[in-house]
Amino acid sequence: MVYVSLGSFLSVRSDVLARVAESLRGLDVRVALASGSTPRAALGPVPGSWLVRDVLPQVTLLGSAALTVSHGGNNSVTEALTAGVPLLLLPLSTDQFAGAAALEDAGLGEALDPNAATPDELRAAAVRLLDLAPAAAARLARLSEGLTATPGARRARASCSARSATRTDPNGW
Numbered sequence: 062m063v064y065v066s067l068g069s070f071l072s073v074r075s076d077v078l079a080r081v082a083e084s085l086r087g088l089d090v091r092v093a094l095a096s097g098s099t100p101r102a103a104l105g106p107v108p109g110s111w112l113v114r115d116v117l118p119q120v121t122l123l124g125s126a127a128l129t130v131s132h133g134g135n136n137s138v139t140e141a142l143t144a145g146v147p148l149l150l151l152p153l154s155t156d157q158f159a160g161a162a163a164l165e166d167a168g169l170g171e172a173l174d175p176n177a178a179t180p181d182e183l184r185a186a187a188v189r190l191l192d193l194a195p196a197a198a199a200r201l202a203r204l205s206e207g208l209t210a211t212p213g214a215r216r217a218r219a220s221c222s223a224r225s226a227t228r229t230d231p232n233g234w
Contacts, residue, residue: 062091063091063093063127063130064122066132067151071097072095077151091110092112093112093113094113094117096113128187128190132150132154133153133157133172139208139213142201143208168194
């Protein structure tokens with residue numbers, strides 16, 4: 062299954078979601094697409110096997126996904142990596158560009174320009190990521206195992222405890 066979401070704010074980019082939908086229609090995959098503020102009609106023909114809703118339970122669906130298509134927001138990236146899912150990234154603002162480049166450098170995803178990528182380019186990237194190279198798949202699996210072994214809240218608490226134990230500032234900073 063391919064999970065698609067541009068987040069709550071960037072789902073207004075119906076042009077990008079329509080090209081993503083067009084690219085995935087040509088593949089033999091089920092799709093779960095969170096359309097947000099994009100009207101369903103803007104996506105073109107939606108196959109009967111696809112799940113399209115304004116909002117979807119992202120973490121739950123990522124547990125069954127083989128690929129996620131995302132804007133590269135921090136929550137989406139962290140949740141996909143935790144689930145061990147490679148990312149096709151379409152960064153649209155702020156830190157999404159640097160994050161997408163880092164994930165691409167690590168071999169855990171590919172980044173395309175959301176304003177210029179054609180359906181054929183999106184489809185080709187999706188096909189490559191659905192058949193992730195064994196070395197990259199193994200790195201992704203190890204990362205996922207590490208993220209699930211020590212959830213974020215526990216890692217943050219341990220990090221704060223370790224830092225506070227070494228501080229000499231009487232105010233705790």
